[in-house]
Amino acid sequence: MLPLLLASSSVYRRDLLARLRLPFICSSPDIDESHRPGESAVDLVKRLAEAKARALSDSHGAHLIIGSDQVAVLGDRIIGKPHTFEKAREQLLAASGASVSFLTGLALFNSQTGHCQVDWVPFTVHMRTLDTARIERYLHAEQPYDCAGSFKAEGLGVSLFESTEGPDATSLIGLPLIRLVDMLLAEGVPIP
Structure with missing residues (x-):
């Protein structure tokens, strides 16, 4: 089995991947995460997930590299990480009583063969008022x-939810493990 590399510095993604009980290392890719004009949220997360995985291929030959990216969508607007108290308050006020869709892009790149699997997983959170x-x-x-x-x-945020819907709850945290297991199995990785 080729060694696994998580192309992320996210502690959330690292903790999720650890659930699979497979050895892996982490490295943070340096890519431009800008949203391109006219690019849909789905196309954005798929492009960025693949770019993150491919960005580390030169320095990590013969690895299975996992890239992931996530955006939240409220109405027709992509909302990102707030970074500040004021912006977070503004985002949560806008989401009050509404539904927020989380789109998580996932890529598994085999840097030995050049084979790349790319997909995305939706998850919706219906917020309380x-x-x-x-x-x-x-x-x-x-x-x-x-x-x-x-x-x-994964913390107190769940108290803000009225309900959730989606095929994989781990996608909400940033790494859709159900879809990732499918990709790893396709690469011949023995999952415990």
């Missing part, structure tokens, strides 16, 4: 400023 005080309490408690949509689904 939230007032400013509740949002601010949540933001002070969890500080989810590095999370698309301004909440951590």
Whole structure:
């Protein structure tokens, strides 16, 4: 089996991949993550997931490289990581009582053969109606400023949800493990 490389510095993705109990290393790719004019959210996450995986192929020959990227979509608008309290409050107020779709792109690149599998997984969160005080309490408690949509689904963020829907709950956290297992099996990786 070729060694696995997670093309990410995300602790969330690292923790998810560790669930598969396969040895892997991590390295952060350096790519331009800009949204191209006219590019759909689906095309964006697929392109970036593949770009992240391919970006490390020169320095990691003979590896299976996993790339992933995620965006949140509210209405027809892509919302990213808020980075600040004010932006997170604004995002959560806009999402109050609405549905937020998370699109997670996934790529598995075999740097030995050049074979690349690319896909995306949707997941939707239906938010509770939230007032400013509740949002601010949540933001002070969890500080989810590095999370698309301004909440951590693996933590207190779940208290903001009314319901969820999608084929793979791990995609909400940033690495769709069900689809990744399919890709790894296609590459002959023995999954425990």
